Amino acid sequence: MTHLFSAKDVSVKFGGLQALDSLSLDINEGTITGLIGPNGSGKTTFFNAVTGLCNLSGGQVSIDGKEIGGLPARQIYQFGVTRTFQRSRLCLSLSVFDNIVIGRQNSLDLGIFSNLIRRRQFNQSVRENYERVHGLLRAFSEPLAQRIFDPLHRLNMIDRRRIEVCRALIAEPRLLLLDEPSAGMTPDETREFMGDILNVRKHNPRMSIIIIEHEMDIMQRVAEHCVVLNYGRKVAEGTFEAVVADPWVQEAYLGTS
């Protein structure tokens, strides 16, 4: 398997609070890794550190052997790292199309004068973006693809989550970070959505995914490898079965020891 991503001794401090403490993690191409841990254990902080939304107080982060730790978020995105957020960051008054296409900021030509003068080029780029967004939506659900110009506030929670994933996918990432994508969904919606995630992976076999999720049956279904955090430290790592068999994980997290 080809090695894709590496975090080495990553630490993040918020004043006196050590949110991440020398966390190391290696990710191979085309794998799904589950990040598990109690509330406040540092999972989202890890995503924020990797995507440039918070400063590292130590350590290195690399993708394809290139150091990205400490770079601005926009540059990290250009290295092919995209994400979703635990709390939705969608714009409800804009259309499905607009909410997704904004994720392709690398190739959007935002120069108003150039767009006004070079109409043919502008129209072609709009057509291309339409095809891409439509194709992504169709991969999730045909009825959703029919709603490409609906305002987002008309969509239910599962479809909104799908839009968030499409927005992260339109940049064709190498590494996709999903922060608790099932938050706010019913158990049935969650099951359906996880089927979608597996489908996404089937369509993008070289893309790697790290997923934060509290629902253990979801982890069991989607993650080939799991990493458990507590107080910002890695306390267990391995297959789902190996991790849940760990006595510490059973006692401290699953409460089943």
Ligand SMILES: Nc1ncnc2c1ncn2[C@@H]1O[C@H](COP(=O)(O)OP(=O)(O)OP(=O)(O)O)[C@@H](O)[C@H]1O
């Ligand atoms: N911007 C911030 N400023 C100060 N403290 C922060 C900040 N972001 C996170 N923290 C703290 O860092 C610790 C780790 O938080 P984080 O959100 O990463 O945990 P988590 O594992 O994602 O939790 P949850 O499962 O509840 O989302 C917590 O104690 C949190 O209060």
